[in-house]
Ligand SMILES: O=C(O)c1ccc[n+]([C@@H]2O[C@H](COP(=O)([O-])O)[C@@H](O)[C@H]2O)c1
């Protein structure tokens with residue numbers, strides 16, 4: 001629903017009527033306004049959030065573009081299920097449930113009742129040489145994310161990912177969606193050294209050269225995406241269907257956001273960009289998104305870690321709107 005002029009005027013009056021100098025709560029004020037618009041309510045609810053963690057493997061990891069071996073994806077999924085990863089710790093701090101989704105982790109399916117199985121395949125094909133996924137695989141991953149993000153009764157969603165090699169997929173996707181050279185989106189990911197970075201640059205240049213500089217969104221996703229990236233993009237669309245806000249994490253989540261926005265520009269109001277990742281290329285990606293993130297903590301982990309850390313700000317913004325006294329109710333004098 002488009003915010004009406006009356007709604008906007010009432011929202012402005014409510015925020016400006018709170019007992020604070022005009023504009024003194026800065027980004028918390030714009031965040032409160034975003035939440036109110038997304039729910040089309042002057043008294044929005046922002047009490048519950050959950051983390052959905054999407055995991056998948058990447059064929060391009062075989063090119064030596066990561067500092068860690070591909071089996072870490074699977075091992076970290078087991079760590080998520082055991083509750084030992086950073087994402088689990090931050091989610092527990094916030095009292096947030098965690099859903100772990102296997103979108104296509106390499107090797108045999110992980111048999112664990114707590115894992116949500118949405119396996120599209122045992123990882124993508126190597127995008128250096130061929131399209132990463134079929135159109136059917138892409139559509140299935142998008143649909144899986146969309147359906148998961150619509151489920152349950154939550155006001156907001158943190159979306160996170162795990163996938164060795166996925167900074168390569170995200171960089172290629174960002175390049176093909178913006179039409180900009182891939183070089184500007186390449187970083188060290190999990191921490192490749194200088195030689196590793198040079199190899200990653202050569203591999204991604206070669207992968208990018210397979211196709212036109214700019215691709216239609218759905219084509220870019222099939223050529224270069226990952227199953228977890230497609231599922232995350234789908235989850236953003238699903239969250240918007242349910243009028244939920246999404247806390248967008250770092251570089252890979254940012255590429256998924258660029259993808260989701262290319263498919264559905266109306267989604268913009270549902271996305272809150274949580275943080276600026278230390279991954280070189282995230283700044284360029286945020287610029288392409290026209291986004292100014294809330295936090296800048298030097299994180300480069302993924303897993304939704306930055307989104308989880310930003311969740312209290314979302315709660316605080318809604319609480320400001322709902323609980324803070326007005327000049328009138330508290331009998332405080334306005335500007336002289
Ligand atoms: O979210 C980020 O900004 C971010 C930046 C660098 C690395 N990561 C994580 O590291 C993995 C990808 O790094 P790489 O080097 O294997 O492409 C993947 O599991 C991501 O969650 C995440």
Ligand SMILES: Cc1cc2nc[nH]c2cc1C
Nearest residue numbers: 068072162190301302303
């Ligand atoms: C250990 C490890 C944890 C991660 N979490 C997200 N990406 C990751 C990559 C590695 C290597």
